[in-house]
Amino acid sequence: MSEGFDWLFFFEISLAGLGSGGLLALAGLALVIIYKATRVVNLAIGEMLMMSAYLFFALTASMNLPVWVAIVGTILSSGVLGALIERSMIRPMLGESPISTFMVTVGLSSVLVGLVELIWTADPRRLPEFMPTDPVLLGPAMVAPKVFYGFLISAALIAVVLGVFRFWRGGVALRATASDQAAAYSMGINVPRVFSLSWTVAAMIAAVAGIVVGAIGGISSTMGVFGLSTLVVVIVGGLDSVVGALLGGLLVGLVEAWAGAYLGGEYKVIATFSLLLLVLLVRPYGLFGTHDIERL
Amino acid sequence: MLQIEDVTLAFGGVRALNGVSLQVAPGSITSVIGPNGAGKTSLFNTISGFYRPKSGAILFEGQDITQRPAPQRAKLGLARSFQNIALFRGMTVLDNIKLGRHAHLKTNLLQALFYAGAARREEAALRADIEERIIDFLEIDHIRHASVAALPYGLQKRVEMARALAMQPKVLMLDEPVAGMNREETEDMARFILDVRDEWGITVLMVEHDMGMVMDLSDHVVVLNFGQVIASGTPKDVQGNPEVVKAYLGSGDVAQLRRQLTGAASPT
Numbered sequence: 155m156s157e158g159f160d161w162l163f164f165f166e167i168s169l170a171g172l173g174s175g176g177l178l179a180l181a182g183l184a185l186v187i188i189y190k191a192t193r194v195v196n197l198a199i200g201e202m203l204m205m206s207a208y209l210f211f212a213l214t215a216s217m218n219l220p221v222w223v224a225i226v227g228t229i230l231s232s233g234v235l236g237a238l239i240e241r242s243m244i245r246p247m248l249g250e251s252p253i254s255t256f257m258v259t260v261g262l263s264s265v266l267v268g269l270v271e272l273i274w275t276a277d278p279r280r281l282p283e284f285m286p287t288d289p290v291l292l293g294p295a296m297v298a299p300k301v302f303y304g305f306l307i308s309a310a311l312i313a314v315v316l317g318v319f320r321f322w323r324g325g326v327a328l329r330a331t332a333s334d335q336a337a338a339y340s341m342g343i344n345v346p347r348v349f350s351l352s353w354t355v356a357a358m359i360a361a362v363a364g365i366v367v368g369a370i371g372g373i374s375s376t377m378g379v380f381g382l383s384t385l386v387v388v389i390v391g392g393l394d395s396v397v398g399a400l401l402g403g404l405l406v407g408l409v410e411a412w413a414g415a416y417l418g419g420e421y422k423v424i425a426t427f428s429l430l431l432l433v434l435l436v437r438p439y440g441l442f443g444t445h446d447i448e449r450l
Numbered sequence: 451m452l453q454i455e456d457v458t459l460a461f462g463g464v465r466a467l468n469g470v471s472l473q474v475a476p477g478s479i480t481s482v483i484g485p486n487g488a489g490k491t492s493l494f495n496t497i498s499g500f501y502r503p504k505s506g507a508i509l510f511e512g513q514d515i516t517q518r519p520a521p522q523r524a525k526l527g528l529a530r531s532f533q534n535i536a537l538f539r540g541m542t543v544l545d546n547i548k549l550g551r552h553a554h555l556k557t558n559l560l561q562a563l564f565y566a567g568a569a570r571r572e573e574a575a576l577r578a579d580i581e582e583r584i585i586d587f588l589e590i591d592h593i594r595h596a597s598v599a600a601l602p603y604g605l606q607k608r609v610e611m612a613r614a615l616a617m618q619p620k621v622l623m624l625d626e627p628v629a630g631m632n633r634e635e636t637e638d639m640a641r642f643i644l645d646v647r648d649e650w651g652i653t654v655l656m657v658e659h660d661m662g663m664v665m666d667l668s669d670h671v672v673v674l675n676f677g678q679v680i681a682s683g684t685p686k687d688v689q690g691n692p693e694v695v696k697a698y699l700g701s702g703d704v705a706q707l708r709r710q711l712t713g714a715a716s717p718t
Contacts, residue, residue: 323552330538330549337536340498341617342524342552444540 166295167415168408173301175407176308180363181380182387182399183312184356189393190332191352194244194255198263199360200381202239205266206232206361207281207368207377208274214282221284229361236357240350263378270375278374285369304366311362312400315355328352332394383410386426390433392443402441405429451476451653452497452528452621457506459489459496459677466492467503468677474621474670479647479654481664483688484674485697490657491533493674494625497655498530499523511620527620531610531627533657539599543609546598547584550616584612587649588642604635611642615650622646624656628663636660640667665689673697 181199188196196202206228213224243262247255290302319325330338331348339345367380387406391398406426413425433441452474459467466489474480482490495501497508499520507516515523529550538546585591588608593601598609607627614622627643628636640663646652658664664671665685673681673688675697681688688694 326549327552329541330552333538333540334536336500337532337538338549339500339520340524340530340532340536341549341613342521343549344519344521 162294163415166297167411169292169295169297170301171408171411172404173297173305173407174410175404176305176312177363177367177403178383178387178407179400179403180308180312181360181384182391182403183315183396184359184363185384185388186391186394186396186399187315187328187352187359188356189388190396191328192240192244192349193252194247194259195252195385195393196356197256197259197381197385198239198266198378199356199384200378201263201266202232202236202357203360203364203367203380204270204373204375204378205235206357206364207373208270209361210365210368211274211279211281211373215279221282225365228365229358232361232364233354233358236353236355236360237350239357240353244353245346245349263381267375267378274375276375278372280372281365281368283369298370300366300370304370307362307366311359315359316396324348324351383426386430389440390430392440394444395440395442398440398442451478451511452655453509453512454493454497455507455509457493457496457503457508459492459501459503465677467496469506470674470677470679471506472672472679472682474653474655476653477647477651478669479643479656479667480670480672481668482655482657482672482674483659483661483664488674488697489677490674491625492677494530494623494657498528498623524617527618528623529614529617529619529621530623531607531614531625533625533629535603535606535610537598537606537610537613539597541598542595543590543598543601543612544594546609547612547616550613551618584615587645588612588615589638604631604638607631607635607639608642611639615646615652619652621653621655624654624658626657626659628658628660636663643667 181203185196185199188194188199209231210224210228213219213227214221217224219227239262243258244255247258285300285303287299290297290299319328327338327343327348328351330341330343331345335345338348367377371377383406387402388399390406391400391402406429409425409429410422413421417425437443454470454472457467457470458465470489470493472480472482482493484490492501496503499515499518499522503516507514509515510523510526510528513526515526518526538549541549585594588611590605590608590612593605593609598606601609611622611624611627614624624643628639631639643654643656644667647654668685671682671685671688672679673691673694680693680697681691683691
C-alpha cells in the first residue's frame with residue numbers, strides 16, 4: 155500500500171457489493187418467510203430462483219412476449235410453482251423430522267436442475283436486455299447499471315413485502331403461525347393456507363431475484379449456487395429474522411465484493427464461509443435469530 | 451349445545467378415547483376430570499378439531515362438525531385455551547387478544563389495500579369492543595402493552611382466556627385453567643369462569659385437576675379413565691361414585707394389598 159489506499163476504488167467495490175447484497179437479502183427474505191411459517195429450511199431456493207430465470211427466458215426469448223408481460227408472467231407462474239411444491243412435497247412431510255424435510259428440498263433442487271437441463275440444455279444463456287444501460291454515477295463512483303437497478307428493484311420489493319406483512323392481516327396470521335401453530339389453528343387461522351401462501355410468496359420473491367441475477371450474469375443450470383450464499387445470509391442473520399436476512403444479505407454481499415477485489419475472485423467463497431464460521435462461533439443462532447431453532 | 455357421540459380416537463393400537471359420549475348443556479359449566487392419561491386433553495383436541503376421531507360424531511348446536519377443520523370450528527364459536535399456555539410470544543397482550551378476533555374479521559388483502567377506510571373502521575370497532583369488555587372484565591388493563599413472554603404464569607393464563615373470549619365463542623373450552631396457580635390466583639380464575647357464564651352467557655367446558663374448584667363451579671361433571679366415561683352427573687353424584695374413587699385411589703382392599711406385599715417380601 156505504498157501508493158496509498160484507493161478510496162474511490164474501495165467505494166465502487168462496496169457499492170457493487172451492496173448491489174449484490176440487495177439480491178442476497180431478497181433471496182434471504184424468501185427463505186426466512188418459508189422458515190418462519192413452516193419451519194422448513196428450503197435448500198432449493200437457489201434452484202427455484204434459477205427455474206424462474208429460465209421461465210423468464212422462455213417467455214421473452216422463445217415466446218417473444220414484451221418484457222413487462224414476461225416479468226409479470228414469470229412472477230405469477232413461479233408463485234403457482236411454489237404453491238405446487240408446497241402442496242405436493244412439503245405438506246406430506248408435515249410432522250416428519252426436520253432433517254427429512256430438509257432432504258426433500260435437497261432432492262427438489264436436483265429435480266429442478268434436471269428439468270432445466272432437459273428443457274434448455276446445460277448451456278449458459280443470456281437474458282434480453284431490459285434495464286437502462288447507461289453507467290450510473292454516484293458522486294465520483296461509477297456503478298454498473300444492472301447492479302444499480304437490481305439493487306433498486308430489490309429494495310423496492312423488500313419494502314413492499316415488509317409493508318404488506320406489516321399491515322395486512324395475512325401478515326399477522328403468518329406471525330401468529332410462526333409463533334405457535336396450534337394456537338393459531340384454534341384461533342381460526344387457516345394454518346395450511348398460511349403454509350401454501352408462504353411458499354407462493356417466497357417463490358414470487360425468488361422469481362424477481364432470479365430475473366435480476368440472470369440479467370446481470372446470464373443464466374445457466376448452475377446458477378442455483380446463488381442459493382448457497384443465500385443460506386449463509388440467513389444463517390448469519392438468524393433463520394427466523396427478517397431484519398437478519400436483510401442485514402445479513404448486505405454484509406455477505408460486501409464481504410464477497412471486498413474479498414473478490416482485494417484477494418482475488420477465488421477467495422470470494424472462502425470469505426463468505428469464513429464469515430459464516432465466525433458468526434456461528436460467536437452467535438450460534440445468527441445475529442438476530444431467536445434461541446429455539448431446532449438442530450438439523 | 452355440544453354433543454359428543456360415541457367417539458373413539460386411536461393412535462396406532464392405543465385407544466386414547468373409547469366410545470366416549472357426553473353432553474354439554476347450553477349455559478352450563480361442564481367439567482371433565484380423570485387421572486393423568488385418561489384422555490382429557492385428547493378429548494379436547496378432538497372437539498377443537500386437532501384430531502380426527504376414528505368413529506363417532508361431534509355435534510355443535512345440532513350440526514355435525516366431525517369433519518370440519520379447526521379454523522371453521524373456531525368460526526362457529528368454539529374457543530379454547532391450552533394446558534401449557536400457547537400465547538404468541540413476542541407479541542403484546544393486546545396483539546394476542548386482537549388475534550382472537552381473527553376468525554371474525556372479513557377484510558381481505560385487496561380490500562385492505564383499496565378500502566383502507568372500511569378496514570380501519572372495522573379495526574376501530576374491534577379495538578373498542580375488546581378494550582371495553584374483555585380487558586376490563588379480566589382485570590388486565592395494566593399489562594395491555596406488555597410483552598406476554600415477560601408476564602407471570604397466572605397472568606399469562608388470564609391473557610389466554612382473554613384471547614379465547616375475543617373470539618366471541620359460544621362454548622369456551624379451558625384446558626386446566628388453574629393448573630400451577632396459587633390459591634389467590636385460583637380464586638380469581640374461578641370467579642372469572644363463573645362470570646363468563648353468568649354475565650356473558652357463554653357455555654364453559656373445562657378440564658381441571660383442582661377438585662375443590664371443579665366441585666364448586668360445575669353443574670355437570672364427566673369422569674374419564676383409560677379413555678372411557680366411567681361416571682357423569684352432578685358434582686355430588688360423582689364424588690360418591692365408587693368407580694371414581696377407585697380410578698383415583700386405585701382398586702383393592704388396603705389390608706389385602708399389605709398382605710400381598712409382606713408375602714412377597716418374606717423368603718419362601
